[in-house]
Each structure stands twice: as C-alpha cells, then as structure tokens.
Amino acid sequence: MSESAKLFERALHVTPGGVHSPVRSFAAVGGQPLFIESAHGARLIDADGATYTDYCMAFGPLIFGHADADVAATVHAAIDHGWSFGAAERWSLELAELITTRIPWAEQIRFVNSGTEAVMSAVRLARAATGRPLIIKFAGCYHGHSDAMLIEAGSGMAGVPASGGVSQATASETLILPLNDIAAVAKAFTEHGDRIAAAIIEPLPANYGLLPQTDAYLHELSRLCRQYSALLIFDEVISGFRCGFGGRAEQLGIEPDLVTWGKIIGGGFPVGAFAGSNALMQRVAPAGNVYQAGTLSANPVAMRAGLATLEKLANGEAYEKLKALSEQLHRGLQHIPHVSVTQHDSLFWLRLTPGGAGEMPEPPRAPGQIPTGHATSYPRWFRHMLNAGIYLPPSPHEVGFLSTAHSSDDIRALIAAVASMPPA
C-alpha cells in the first residue's frame, strides 16, 4: 500500500471524506488522493517520493510556481517580526496602494481571508447600497461557499439550494440565469429590475471548465446593470492578476462597481479582497454600517507574500513569459485529433473529443454546451497523465494553470503526454 493511501485511510477517520476541501479527494477521478510532501517550481513531490509536473498549481494562486524564491525570502523575513498583530500595520497599506494605483476604479479595498469571504461581503455591500434584495448569479459560475452563492438553476428563475443547509428563503433571493444568454438577463431585469441589487459573474468563468463569454455579452450585461441601477460585481478570484494585472476588467475595458479577488493576491497565502469606488466602500464598517471584520484579516505575513507577488507582476514580464508558454501549448495541441482545448492567457481546459473533432470552432460558453462524455472520460485521462508524471486538476471541471516556473520543455512533455493518450 502506498504511503499516500495509508495517510488517506487515516484521514478518513478524522475528516469528512479525508480532505479539507472536497475536490482534493479525487472523488471525480477515482482512486485515492496523492498526499503532497513538498513542492518547488513546477514540481510536486508526494509522500511516496514520486515527482509530478503540476498544472493544478494549488488551483491558481501560484503564478510564479511553488516556493518562489522572492516570495519565500519575503515570508522568511516577515516571520521573524511576528505573524499576527490584530492591529493596523504597513503591509496591507502598501498592497492596497499598489493595487488602487494600478487599477484606478478600485479606489478602496478591504482585505479578507478568502475568495468566499470577499464575495459574501461584496454581496452584502451591494444589497446595502441599493436597498434591494435580489442577486443575479449565473449557472456554472462558482463564487465560494457562502449560502447566497450555493444556489443552482431550479425551475424557472427561482433558485434552489445546491447544498444541504441553505434555506429556501436564502435561495429565493438568488436568481439563477444561464451564461451566454443576454436575453435571459434582459428578461430578469424587465421582470424584477427594481428588486435586483447586483449581478455577479466570473468575467472568465473557470469553475465549470473554461467557459469564455464574448466581450459583447459582458458589455451588454454591464449596460443592463447600469440601466436598472443594479451593481455589477466581477468575481476575479481566478482571473484577477492572471489575465494581466488588471484582470478581465482591464482587458474588457469594463469598470465593474465591485470586484472580488483571491488566490494570486495572497501569493499562495490566505487572502481575499473586495474593492470598488470610494462612495461604495465608505459604506463598509467602521466607515459605514455594512459590517465586515476578521481576526486574521490583512495578516502581515500573507500581506507581504501578496505584496512580493504583485510587485513582481507589476512590470509585466511574467505575463510575457506566460503568453509564450500558452502559445506553445496551443500550437502543440491544436493538431491532436482526439483533443479539444480552451485557453485564455495562462488558463487551459483540456477535453477528450471521442468523435475526433479536434479543436471545436466555438468553445463551450455554458455548462449545457460541454459535450457529454467529458466528465466520464476524464478519469481515464487524469490517470494517463499521472502515469506520465503530470498532475492535472483532479476534476473534469477544474481548469489547468500555467506558471512562470513551467519551462518550454515542460510544455513539450505535456503535449507529448496528451498526444499519447489513446482515443476514447
């Protein structure tokens, strides 16, 4: 029995499903999860001493790869000066100034501990600012696990809980709409416009595979929000600081009313944030009456890890390297007949195409457009790649992440492993 399997057996006794976040359990790909002992650059080493090239990259925060030397040096230095003050400190100020200078419409920012907290707080703020109860959410977008966001499409637009413990009353205040369907948004505003506080969307949906929305769709969504005086919340927990420093908002030329960040903003430490105009953010306590707080918020070590990461991203060099890797991956994969890939910047999503369709002319833009069979063929795919020493995300609906620690040799090995996958 492998060491990972032994550890998992023990973990099952003391933790639900043996893990502390569901997707880590390998439930979607079968078998037992690998227990990771260490990670450097693009590599993971598991409890049995096996090495893998990592394309999951902790689900997004590690844009410079594991244990980046600059972030590590900063964190080591920080630790010697204490790691939690519960008091004001300079590092969150510097990180806030860096972000608000580079992204001017984000005039004020509040740091929290996770993307979930960021979204939960932004939704509360949107309701307070508009005095309205309803939130539009799109099926297939994930915004963390606060009650209001754990709602899936039910019959019509009335939300039904996607998790035990979410009340019907909460669900009824989240309107679920299909992605990529502007008519559905217009209809929701026509019917409920004076009760809609905000629409929240991942401007690059990356939690049900990668489901890019057209620029025209996102601009029209923004316009409709303004027309009905509802707020637009861009959840850039994945796309923020990855699709360029200013995220998808900058790429699109859209200024959302509120943005939520996570992952890269903490350099791999637990940080989330929400930001917006002075007028909106002044409603947050203690300046205003929208309560939000956290014992460990703006933790000085996490703030310095975030600062080291964002300072390194600010000159744009990392994005150039990632672009080159992403283009190499695209070129290498596009002629493999049994594979489809959707890519945006340093995010990619691989699918087996049983019919041999190769690259699809149009990527899926909503969960219903994902070819059936992807989820069932993915476990075989995942195992094949693992045997080739490549660690993909352990779920058919999670995207792959490139980091600057990946080399073009790594990408060549990834392409070769994909090419050697037997057709379905």
Ligand SMILES: Cc1ncc(COP(=O)(O)O)c(C=O)c1O
């Ligand atoms: C777009 C998006 N929003 C929110 C979250 C929740 O963030 P966290 O896991 O840090 O709570 C995630 C997590 O993957 C996410 O991808």
